[in-house]
Amino acid sequence: MTAATDTDEARRRADQRAAELRAYRDDGPIARALGQLARGQLPPLAPALVAAVLTVVALSLGAGIGELAALLAPVSLLLLAGPSSTHPHGGRLDWLVPPLIRAIEYGYLAVLGFALNVPEPLVYTLLAVLVYHHYDTVYRTRQGLWPPEWVFQAGLGWDGRMLIAALAAVLDVTTPVYAALALYLGVLFGWESVRTWVETDRRTGKGAEIDLEEEAGA
Amino acid sequence: MTFVVLATEPGDPTAELDFSAGTTLLDRLLGQLAAIKVADVRVVARPRAAEVLRKNGADARGLTVVESADVAGDLLEIGRIARAKGEITLAHADLVVSDELLARLARDKGTTAITAKQPVTGTRPAVRISGRRVVSAGSRFHQVTDPDGVFRGLLKVVESQALADVCERLTMLVDMLPEVEPVRVLGKERARNLDVFVDTTARDELDKSVSQHRVLGTTAPDEPDTLALVLVGLVRSGVRVAARNVDDLVCERALTPEQAAAAREAVEAIDEDKVRLNAAVKADDGWFTTYFVSTYSRYIARWAAKRGLTPNAVTCISMGTAAIAALWFAEGTRLGLVLGAVLLYFAFVFDCVDGQVARYTRQYSTLGAWLDATFDRGKEYLAYAGLAVGYGATHSGDVWGLACAVIILQTCRHMVDFSFAVHKGSIPPAPIRELPLDVPDDSLLDPAPASRHAAPRKGLGMLAVRFSAALERVPGARWGKKIIILPIGERFALIALTAAFFDARVTFLALLAWGGLAAAYTLSGRILRSLA
Numbered sequence: 197m198t199a200a201t202d203t204d205e206a207r208r209r210a211d212q213r214a215a216e217l218r219a220y221r222d223d224g225p226i227a228r229a230l231g232q233l234a235r236g237q238l239p240p241l242a243p244a245l246v247a248a249v250l251t252v253v254a255l256s257l258g259a260g261i262g263e264l265a266a267l268l269a270p271v272s273l274l275l276l277a278g279p280s281s282t283h284p285h286g287g288r289l290d291w292l293v294p295p296l297i298r299a300i301e302y303g304y305l306a307v308l309g310f311a312l313n314v315p316e317p318l319v320y321t322l323l324a325v326l327v328y329h330h331y332d333t334v335y336r337t338r339q340g341l342w343p344p345e346w347v348f349q350a351g352l353g354w355d356g357r358m359l360i361a362a363l364a365a366v367l368d369v370t371t372p373v374y375a376a377l378a379l380y381l382g383v384l385f386g387w388e389s390v391r392t393w394v395e396t397d398r399r400t401g402k403g404a405e406i407d408l409e410e411e412a413g414a
Numbered sequence: 415m416t417f418v419v420l421a422t423e424p425g426d427p428t429a430e431l432d433f434s435a436g437t438t439l440l441d442r443l444l445g446q447l448a449a450i451k452v453a454d455v456r457v458v459a460r461p462r463a464a465e466v467l468r469k470n471g472a473d474a475r476g477l478t479v480v481e482s483a484d485v486a487g488d489l490l491e492i493g494r495i496a497r498a499k500g501e502i503t504l505a506h507a508d509l510v511v512s513d514e515l516l517a518r519l520a521r522d523k524g525t526t527a528i529t530a531k532q533p534v535t536g537t538r539p540a541v542r543i544s545g546r547r548v549v550s551a552g553s554r555f556h557q558v559t560d561p562d563g564v565f566r567g568l569l570k571v572v573e574s575q576a577l578a579d580v581c582e583r584l585t586m587l588v589d590m591l592p593e594v595e596p597v598r599v600l601g602k603e604r605a606r607n608l609d610v611f612v613d614t615t616a617r618d619e620l621d622k623s624v625s626q627h628r629v630l631g632t633t634a635p636d637e638p639d640t641l642a643l644v645l646v647g648l649v650r651s652g653v654r655v656a657a658r659n660v661d662d663l664v665c666e667r668a669l670t671p672e673q674a675a676a677a678r679e680a681v682e683a684i685d686e687d688k689v690r691l692n693a694a695v696k697a698d699d700g701w702f703t704t705y706f707v708s709t710y711s712r713y714i715a716r717w718a719a720k721r722g723l724t725p726n727a728v729t730c731i732s733m734g735t736a737a738i739a740a741l742w743f744a745e746g747t748r749l750g751l752v753l754g755a756v757l758l759y760f761a762f763v764f765d766c767v768d769g770q771v772a773r774y775t776r777q778y779s780t781l782g783a784w785l786d787a788t789f790d791r792g793k794e795y796l797a798y799a800g801l802a803v804g805y806g807a808t809h810s811g812d813v814w815g816l817a818c819a820v821i822i823l824q825t826c827r828h829m830v831d832f833s834f835a836v837h838k839g840s841i842p843p844a845p846i847r848e849l850p851l852d853v854p855d856d857s858l859l860d861p862a863p864a865s866r867h868a869a870p871r872k873g874l875g876m877l878a879v880r881f882s883a884a885l886e887r888v889p890g891a892r893w894g895k896k897i898i899i900l901p902i903g904e905r906f907a908l909i910a911l912t913a914a915f916f917d918a919r920v921t922f923l924a925l926l927a928w929g930g931l932a933a934a935y936t937l938s939g940r941i942l943r944s945l946a
Contacts, residue, residue: 206842213840220833288944291837295829302822306815316814320802323818324795327825328788334832335787339780397781 214284216337220294222330223281224353226274231281240280240293244300247273251300255307266308266365270358273300278355298330301354305361312370322378326357329385336389341396347388351381415520416454416499417447419507422488422637423669427463429507430470431674439508439668440467444475446513450520454499457507458482458491458640486585488640493581496574503570504641510677511568512663514686514693517776519570522658527551527645528568528665529657538564539642540596541657542856548655550849550856553642555591556650557855559598563657566665567641573653580647580851587851588643594854650849662689691716694773699766701893703903707766714763715770725772729785732764736793743797743913746804754800755914761793762906790902795821797909801918809917816922823929824905830933834940878942900925900932 223231254269277297285293302323309319329351333343352360357377364373419440421427429440437445447455456478459467464481472479482488496502503519505511511528519526527541527548534540540552540561551565552558571577649655664681668674694715695708718728739757742750768786772778802817849858885891897904908928912921 202842202845209840209842213836216836217833220829220836286840289941291833291944292830292941294833295826298829299822299826302825306818306822310815310818316812316818317799317803320799320814320818320821323821324799327791327795327821330825330829331788331791334829335784339783393781393784397779400780 210284210286213286215342217285217291217294218281219333219337219342219348220330221281221297222294222333222348222351222353223278224351224356225349226359227278227281227353227355230274230278231283234279234282236282236284238279238283239287239290240277240283240285241287241289243276243280244293244296247276248296248300250276251304255304255311266311267362269304270355270362273358274355297354301358302326304358308361308365309370309374312365314371314374318371318374318378322374322381325378325382325385329381329389332385332389336392339396341392343388343392347384350384357381415452416456416495416502417452418456418458418492418495418502418504419443419509420488420504420640421457421459421463421467421507422482422485422640423463423508424460424637425462427459427466427507428667428669429457429463430466431508431668431671433510433674433678439510439674441475443505443507443509443511444477446511446516449513450516452503454478456480456495458488459507485638485640485643486588489581489585489588489643492640492644493578493585496571496581497578500574501570501572502574502577503568504644505569506567506641506667508667508669508674509567509665510668510674510681511665512681512684512686512689514690515568515660515663515665519568519658521776522570522656523572524656525572525648525653526570526656526658528566528660529563530566530660530665531563534558534561534564534597538566539639539645541565541645543657546657548645548649548657550859551642551645551649551655552596553646554593554596554638555588555643555854556646557594557596557598559600559856559860561597565642565645566660567639567667568665569641569645571644571648573648576651576653577644577648580651580653581644583851584643584647588638591852592854598855598857600860647851650851652846652848654846661693691770691774694770696766696769700896700901700903702907703766703901706907707763707903711763711766712770712774715767715774718767718771719775723771725768725775725777725782726779726785728764728768728771729782729789732761732768733789733793735764736761736789736796740796740800743800743918744803744807746806746808746918750804751917752914754797755910758793758797758906758910758913762903765790765793794824794902794905794909798922801909801913801921805918809919813919813922816919816926820922820925820929823926823933827929827933827936830937830940837944876946878939879946882939898932898935900928904928 250272251269254266254272277293280293283290285291305326306319306323309322310316336343360373360377361370364370419429421429421440427440429443430438433439433442444455453476455476457464457467457472458480459482461481461483464479467477467479480491482491492502492504515528519528529541529543529548531543540558541548541563542550542558542561543563548565550558550561552561645655662684663686664677664684666673666677666680668677691712695712699708735757739754739761742754742757744750745754765786768782772782798817798820802812802814806812806814847859849856882895885895900908905925908924909921912924
């Protein structure tokens, strides 16, 4: 192996990591636009941590003094975590960012839904739809079946989904909006994913042994 | 794929020894290769062997015979074939190998040598293995320091360009290389002052004990082993060669009729079906899965395979069972909870069985992998929903909030696993140290004296790494480390047991407590490791 192939290999691995972590982040159109503005210069971890703290504060306040504080959470998260969407995520702890964004998004949608008396099974259903999409993204990238760009756009991203939920809270239409989101995203993610997998199976048929499950130790 | 067999022993080809009445060793190998659909078989043979093979009807057996007068000629021919054909597998023509081992090698994706962790006999090429990779390989001209296994004469090469280059260089070198002692011992004690210590008495003792063993003592070739040279060349030029252990299977050369008979006996003594079935059980499963499912799930897998059930059908049975379990959970009564718990356990058993059927019958598919992984999540999250509905139906309060907390925690824990795996995968593996082919020993691979005397690395991260390594040595700690992260088997068991004996609230609180502990443990460990 020469030094040149070594750096090529290192670059290839870094590109792969950036692409996968970006897919795991599941940024929507707005976060991506902010990311374009920042040109990948803004490191992702510290802003995401601040956003997590702000979300917790906003939600604990928001339950008491009305919905405006709740609206602040997605906006602050968007402004903090959005611009880092184009960052290569090469820092030693940058792998924490996608799970952090997931925790904020799920936690926000759940707490907001419960605070505004959305039927609880509906909150659970919406979470299940999102969870399906995020697992599916991982399983697919592992097999090189990247979800097409339009799925991330149409799926609205964490930014879009949280903003819609917050607006619904301000306009006092949370329940119908949660129902509409669950239905729309469920059909979108489910249909697109099942179609892709069935088609891939028909095209490739029997393959090598694949293990998509992973529960590694520390 | 091209298969190259070497008939390079002087005199009559050992490949034509009888394996059983009317079938020679080579016939058997050719039959095995035909069974795994290898059509292109070439024999590199000494002139005398080539003559015999042609007389025995090489064309009728679909063989291409290439004559070669000496080791340099063998290397030249192998290099030519590699350059022309790409991926090739190399073996001795007198090799007796289990079907299962050939099948496993055929599925290996990278360059792989069949090895055995056993004392070096002095007649078989020595290898040192580390992290499932051949780190150093030996031949008549190349010494191995502290070997811990031998090469068994079967080698699959994917990097065919590297192989062709290696063969070219070795062709020019091989006649000038001096013979060396095959083994150099650099035990931990002696490593301190780096004295080169060659222990021939120990080797002779080993040879004696091994030669008394019927099967182990079978190999004593007269010629320098061309295959061993090829392996040395690949390993020393920086190709990653995986070491596949023979396990309970057979991979032996037979050089005399007695050895052929012994090898046949060894092959027939093995129940390959049983070996395959045992290998179908994942090796690194959790504690609950290992002791409460894997002890018998393989027999269900075999039964299912015999009935012609596909892995995907078993996955669907598992999903269906879990769905019925969730319906019973949704009843909320004691009977419902107990029945749901039992059904959930069996859903998990079938979840293990589907992968075993796939590995046992070698039916891997993209859709199957996805179905298995997705339905696993589906089963679990459906059970949570069922439990929450059931609790609401029988109690005044409800537990949907807890159910949401559990699904969020569990998904985020998985996302940490996935993200960390991406991070780990992006760190390039340590480069393989290359060694010149004309240096007899491999002392360049010895640990550098400076690093051994350097102060140990400090910091919290290294402390965590050391602590984790120290834990490995405590008996039972291996299971402890697995159980604490609440793997899927433990999770299903926890759901089933708490639901059957208590109620959904206890289930969710237990999942949150244990899952929270697991998250804290894995996160802190991984953060420290990332910083180390």
